[in-house]
Amino acid sequence: MKTISFIIPVYNQEKQIKKVFETLHNARGRLSRAVTFSEIIFVDDGSEDHTFARISDTARDYPKMITTIISYKKTRGLKKAVALGKKASNANWNIVLNSDLSDLEEKLEKIAARVRRERKKPKKPLVSVVMPVYNAEKYIDAAIQSIMNQTYKNFELIIVDDQSTDKSLKIIKSYKRRYRTKIKIIRSAKNLNRGGDMCANLGIEVARGKYIARMDADDIAAPGRLATQVEFLERNPRVFLVGSNAYVINEKGKVVGEKIEPSKPADIYKSYATFHPIIHPSTMLRRIYHGKRFAYQIEYSANNDYYTFFKLICRGYIFVNLKEKLLFYRIHDKNDTFVKTKEKFLNTVKIRLLMVEKYNYKLNVRDVITSIVQAALILVLPESAIKYLYLVTKGIIQPKKITIPFFGRTISISSV
Structure with a gap:
């Protein structure tokens, strides 16, 4: 229309x-x-x-x-x-x-x-961009503007505010006045405090698009993101979800690194044994697939995207990561990844073991050892060290010598 x-x-x-x-x-x-x-x-x-x-x-x-x-x-x-x-x-x-x-x-x-x-003209499919928001006043302007600047124009932007206490909602409403027909605002009845996935489900419930594109309120989408992902999914009807690689930016928007994930379905499947091989805010997926409407399964206080995607991939759903960098992924102290860090990383190990037990996911000896080491490090290291090791192992930042408190003493971790 x-x-x-x-x-x-x-x-x-x-x-x-x-x-x-x-x-x-x-x-x-x-x-x-x-x-x-x-x-x-x-x-x-x-x-x-x-x-x-x-x-x-x-x-x-x-x-x-x-x-x-x-x-x-x-x-x-x-x-x-x-x-x-x-x-x-x-x-x-x-x-x-x-x-x-x-x-x-x-x-x-x-x-x-x-x-x-x-x-x-052949009709282009509608994309529902779902953006959960909580106290993102510093970054949400750039996030929304990056969606409005997409080269692909047949989309709706559904913003779900989780009872923000800063100026986020005011900024969102200013965009709503400018883009009345494009933006839909939902506000949770109370602060859900369960990560963005529960909020995302509120947006997905009212979404009308053939495809759901996830977007976080602190990231920036490349102008061609939606167009590239829609084209790929239209050409590959067996693929359920497509993600991409990303540039990593700091609080000021400066590019400080890259986030590179495995691209082929088989490699993504194998990678779930040791880490989450999907950049969540880069994903686009089919709203309805095999007659079922997508929704995040909320089983944990965090990591529900990891749990939901892992479960789907174990059931044979095909995931692909495009090699293009279609997202500017922002790293800052209030990143969802780095809130409740210990709990989240321990959840990944628990979910991994659950998939082995319930869905016959195969772990080799190396995977088992990796999981044990990960769990041990998560239990004994402070959150600052866990955050650092995550950024280094994902290739987001270069290793460097750091000093951290550890059981009342000060120790140094150096690059190897």
Whole structure:
């Protein structure tokens, strides 16, 4: 469904405003069913009469016609007025009309012709981008903007706020005002405090897309991310989930490393024996697969993405990681990965053993030894050291000598 905005530059036309509203109100019924009327945008180009007041007063008589007024004191000319109107629009199509609507019939016919052309084009599948948010005021602006800047335009952005106490919700609402038809806001009834997956399920419940794209509120999507992943899934109907590699950025957005994961399904399957080979916020998956609607299975206080994906891959679902870096993955102290670090890493070992027991996942001797060493390190090392070792072993940062507290003493860990 396409949305349409009528942009009307006006200058000293207070007497014509009522007729303009009446005419456009009647014209709405003549629009194709494939087009939804979004708004009228009046750009008052420095009128010296009461044009602005007349627009404002008349708009109250037509509450179902969303009206935006842009006004400034000095005349800037038609070209500038049109540009400002288009900038303010959230619609798919912007139709610029003469102030007396003398070109309305011509423009309506052009809309109808455009609809006919659009119907002949192959339809691109809708993508539901689901973004859980909790106290992300420092980064959420860049995260949302990266989705709105996607080259692939057939998407909806579902933002689930988990009772943020900072300015996150205010920022989200400012984007909602700009992109009314693109953004949907959900707010949890209470703080779920179970990681982003439970919040993501709230978004997935209302998602309409063929595909679900996960996005975190502190990361940045590359402009071609959605387009690349949709194209891949359309060409590979047996693949359930596609992820990608990522650039690693710091709090200031500077690239400080890379996150590279195995790309082939067999390698991803094997890698689950020792680590999580999927960059979660880079994933896109099929909302409905083999007749079943996807949802995260919430069994743990954390690691539910690891549990859900591991379980699916054990059941034969095919996962692929693209070699392209389609995400800028942000590392900072409040990363979900580094909250309750010990608990999360211990959960990965527990989940691994559960998959061996219930789904006959095969561990070789090396995998068993690795799991034992991982569990031992998690139990004895402080969280700062666990975080460091994780970043080094994943290749996110280069090894270096660090000093950490350990059972009341100070020890050093060096690169090897």
